[in-house]
Amino acid sequence: METHVELKTNSKMFCRCNVVETDKPNENLCPTCLGLPGSLPVPNKRAIEFITLLALSTKCQITTDGMFHRKNYFYPDLPKNYQISQFDLPVGTEGSLEIVVNGEFSTVEIERVHMEEDTGKSTHIGSGRIDSATSTHLDFNRAGIPLVEVVTKPLIKSSKEAVSYIEELRQLVIDLDISEGKLEKGNLRFDANISVAYENDDELGTKVEIKNMNSLRSLEKAIEYEISRQTKMLNNNETIIQETRHWDEKKEVTSSMRSKEGSADYRYFSDPDIPNMILSEDFIDKIKNNMPVLPSEKRNTFINSGLSIEEANSIGKSPKWMGELYKSVSDITNDSKTTFNWITGELQGQLRKLGETSPPEWMTAEQLAEIISLVKNDKISFTSGKEILAELIEEKINPEEYAISNKLIQENDTEEISKMVKEIIKENSEVLERIANGEEKLIGFLVGQVIKLSNGKVNPSVAKELLLKEIK
Amino acid sequence: MNHYKLSISEINKLFKDKKLKPSELYSEVFERAANTESIIHGHLTLFQDENIKKAADADKRYENGTELGILDGIPIAIKDNINIAGYATTCSSQMLSNYISPYDATVITKLKDEGVMFTGKTNLDEFAMGSSTENSAFGPTKNPWDPSRVPGGSSGGSAAVVSAGSAIASLGSDTGGSIRQPASFCGVVGFKPTYGTVSRFGLVAFASSLDQIGPITNNVEDSKILFNSMKGFDPFDATSGKESKTKQPKLKNAKIGIIKELMEDGISEDAKLEVQKVAKLLESQGHEIVEVSLPLTKMSISIYYLIAPAECSANLSRFDGVRYGNRVAGNTSYEMMENTRAEGFGPEVKKRILLGTYALSAGYYDAFYGQALKARAMMKKEFTETYKEVDYLISPTTPSDPFKFGEKSDNQLEMYMSDLCTIPANLVGMPAISIPTGLSSNGLPLSVQIMSPANTDNTLLEFSQKLESVVSFTSLPEIKGDVS
Structure with a gap:
């Protein structure tokens, strides 16, 4: 290159x-x-x-x-x-x-x-x-x-x-x-x-230079096109000449510009x-003493924080704010993967939908960490987390207060939930019988009933667990 | 009384004493030009109209005592390869016959700041390539001492106008002797400073590692004044030097080396005798004369004719008719560039471009250009070693007195040999001055050249001033048809 x-x-x-x-x-x-x-x-x-x-x-x-x-x-x-x-x-x-x-x-x-x-x-x-x-x-x-x-x-x-x-x-x-x-x-x-050679050849094949690639996509396509063109030629016993070829963006082919460039x-x-x-x-x-942090060093820091090579590489090449936000948020959450997913997935996705390139200035690492923690600790559902994040992008809010005032906090108190489970079991003896006869998928229906009873505040997995315990 | 042969300091004294006005001097010089130019053809252009106002401004400054310095109101001619904003810079080439420079060369800016008036632009061999002005696209300049003879070159116009009195002094450029050789032929002083002491910014490049701007004057003192007003580091020229402290040669009881190789075959008897005469004079002043051998000087023409054309082949590539200068149409842009260069350049320029292109070509570089660079480095060493033994070196400036038009234009090698004595100073980068010392058997001027180590320019000038005073060369040309 x-x-x-x-x-x-x-x-x-x-x-x-x-x-x-x-x-x-x-x-x-x-x-x-x-x-x-x-x-x-x-x-x-x-x-x-x-x-x-x-x-x-x-x-x-x-x-x-x-x-x-x-x-x-x-x-x-x-x-x-x-x-x-x-x-x-x-x-x-x-x-x-x-x-x-x-x-x-x-x-x-x-x-x-x-x-x-x-x-x-x-x-x-x-x-x-x-x-x-x-x-x-x-x-x-x-x-x-x-x-x-x-x-x-x-x-x-x-x-x-x-x-x-x-x-x-x-x-x-x-x-x-x-x-x-x-x-x-x-x-x-x-x-x-680009040069193509037979697998067993020690020497490289004849070099062909490709010009006029204006994007990474055209670079990838042009190289692939050229490899297949040269491979076909070799397979047909044709001679590859040293030349400069022009990448045609529309036709997605290379064509000869001038030959004997080497001379x-x-x-x-x-x-x-x-x-x-x-x-x-x-x-x-x-110059050595004023050397900034290099991408490879940054990448290693991300890897050391718990990300995979691929994840570390990808966040290192994302806009600067993402890497910085990731660092501050994961420092609070102590959960690199979840933090990475929230930032590169949810946050970036929502911003993109709004046509924004970076989060609003009021958004802090603490707020984002709070949302992540609420979800992670089952205080709110993932869907509620997304809702709060969307709200946070719109205006300055306190995630936990928002969750409380919008009744997004999940019920995790097993005694409370047990009461509701018992109530639902009592009301649905017919369904219970069908479950006993093998219609296990109806358990989901009962979980739904519990959630309904709680106005959606019950953590579904807890409800399911308790239900199964009661039935067996 | 005529004033055009007075020294700059004498004129300045008359200005200050209100015995002469810049405008009076200018009229005198211009009249002199009007009377001699039809014969000499030293100026390509004369800036008459604008100078009337400039001279009047200088008058006022002297009246008010606000003159800008010793050069204020002094009419000086400029070789037409040095840019003056708003005026043509033709380099005596068809290629640039219509080219107006939008900017001043650094030397021009410096001289303007001192109140210098420019008489006009002077003739040269096309792009400074030649030794006779016969290569000018606008016709040759004639030698004021004998119009049937060449004034030398490439700064032939600049030397002839000072000799003829149509300028008090002039600027030339020297790549292989282009200041000193014509100064010698016209019986005036020519000084090539140490490479890099005077900015080249605004001088149209011939061979960048050899080119240097310098003065052509009636006497050594004038050269010294002009040199010191032009020298100095220029942020627009990366090769211009910050002044470095160098051990200076002695002014009294100095040791002077006569270069053996420049007193042998190819040098006329007249020229040798002139050097011997001057050597005796120096001896009588208490200096010691020794013979020194610098064997590589014999190679200097060969080295020069590889390095200078190689650099020129790239330097002159920009003249293609695309952005400025004359353009000759073609069916494609390449054809247009080819036609422009075919018609725009004269034969000598084309020859040197071809020679240089060849010397740099793959497969030939090592044998020619690369070899020349090595030889040049060795030659530098040879001179450095010699300067450990002697303070100055002396030689003829030219192998002979001025030759006739056409005499050498058919024998190129002989023409190139006329720069034999001057080329070493360019290859080595050291200062060199040509001082007229006598007349040949043909009654034509002869000069000697004195050289000293790099960055000892002012000492060389001071030493030369002393020599000049004992030589007392006072002959002046009688211009045939001269009515003044």
Whole structure:
């Protein structure tokens, strides 16, 4: 996988232009990011800090004496017709990232993490491709925005693993606070290189690069499509050529973009406009000392609190408030699973129905814990718990007071219930006889009668238990 | 009395003493341009109209005693590869014949702050690639000493206008000798500072690791004034240096090395004699002269013609007709870029782009560009070692006096050899100055070049000033057809 991560610095990589979202094309430009004659690049220190943070958190070796290279190729949205990138001395090499696939841990090996600048944006009119377009519109607002490219080793074995890897990387850059991490905005853009080989082959098959996957869903589908395409070809003794293929979102197929990509000669050479990038021990230590909690660490905390790997992974990748609420609530309830289910199930479900993305500000961990405890201790039914939660999302209430005033508290006093059970048995001698004759399902009917008698306050399981005792 | 050959400090004194007004000086310089430009063609553009007001403003400042400094009201010419906001920066190329820069180079901002007036933009070899201005898309500049001869290049226009008196001083850029060689050919002073001491921001790049802006002046003191007003760290140029403390060479009883390899084959007798003459003068001043050998200087042309074209091949990629400059239509965007570059660049520029592209290509990089980088590093070491023994190095600036138009344009290697003595300073990054010291057997100017370790620029200038005073080269060109 090759992933480009757009960093959320205030200014661009090599000039002082602001990085801001705007619909107006060509608004944030200066001589440098437009490649005007005489302009020069000056590296953005913040971006270097960000990439070092990412490289360290993916356990990379840090290149302390690195440099920027020029990658030469002509394209209208590349202002200088070379991209300032890194070549043989990237900031990070030989790293790894722990991910979760199907409820189990797995490790993705990272080959390199390097810094580069983004290009402008081309919109081809009359065709999707530049060579057949009637005209091309160029917007250079994006040109020069800092990008980090993260390249994995070719060791990912399934589409699921690839998706999990992107999810983990996305969570990492969000938690590190170095990127918005929004796929839909192109903050994370990924290409997949896929090769299929015979089971017994030691060597990997010919690599095919897939571009234009804009969501995790299309990533998964494209990889699966490509695996089956290549497998069919191999089974038919056809030769797979090294090429770049385009994922067609609508048709859900890949099609050839250009072949012999591997032979493109970018004539890399070190950029004479930029001195070597020396990352001092001090600089690296400072970043290490300010490292935020990583997704893998967060996940371990959740696992230690009693969740499964899958649950821990899922809550770690949910919105931040969920993980935090989970922690505070489970600290009170001491019941991780129930708490997890209430938050990721009931609470999230009810919020989603209302179109909300987070709970109301008045909702506290204590209130939620109280609801969970009321249900868990059989004070109220699960249905009543859901009702109280819904009420709590609407307005600030005290769950227990609400349960009392709305007569949701269940009767758990066995003496009281025994009285009612005896009364019901007395009134239903005919039913009892039928039960004795084997119509056991009528016990449910009797339980219902007890609940009715109690105006619904009796805990059904207690009522059933006492009924059975009386009958036998 | 003519004032255009006075030094900047002399002019400044006259301004301050109210014996001369900036507007009077400007009229004189402009008249000089009007009389000489039809022959010399040093300026591509003259900023006459706007300067009348600027000169009047400078007059007022001197009247009120609020002048901005020693450079206030001094008319200076700018090589046309340095951006001045609102004016064309053509680089003497068809590619940019209609290109107006929206921003000032850092050196321009600094000079504006000091009240400098810009006479206009001067001619150069296209994109500063050449040694004669014969590669200008807008016609060559003529040598004021003999219009049948080249003024040198690439800053030929900047050297010729100072020599002719149509500017008090000028700025050039020097990648392999482009300030010093034309200064030598035109009998004026040319100074290439230590790489990185003067910001390159706003200088259209030829070879980024070699380019440096510097002054071309009538005397060493003027170069010193201009250098010190332009130097300094620039946040817009990552290669510009913060001043570092360096051991300075001696000013008295110094040890000066004559570079053996630059006194051998390929150097004219005139040029050798000139160096020997100056060496004797220095000796008589109490300095010690020794011969030093720097064997890799012989490789400098080969190293240079791999590194400079490689960098230029990338630097000039941006000229594609997409965003600015001239555009030649095509059926597809790639065809448009190809047509634009085919028509926009002249033959020398194309040749160097091809050479550089080849040197960087997969399979050739190690043999050519990679090898050149190693040789450059070794050459740097060689000079560093030599400077442990000597304070300064001396050589001819050019292998010969100015050559005639067409004389070397058919023999490219010979043309490239005219930068033999100047290229080492760019490869090493050290400061180098060319000082006119005498006339050749053809009655044309000859110069010597003095070099010193990196970051010793002001000491080199001071040393050169002393040499200049004992050489006392006072000859001036007589411009044929000159009516003033």
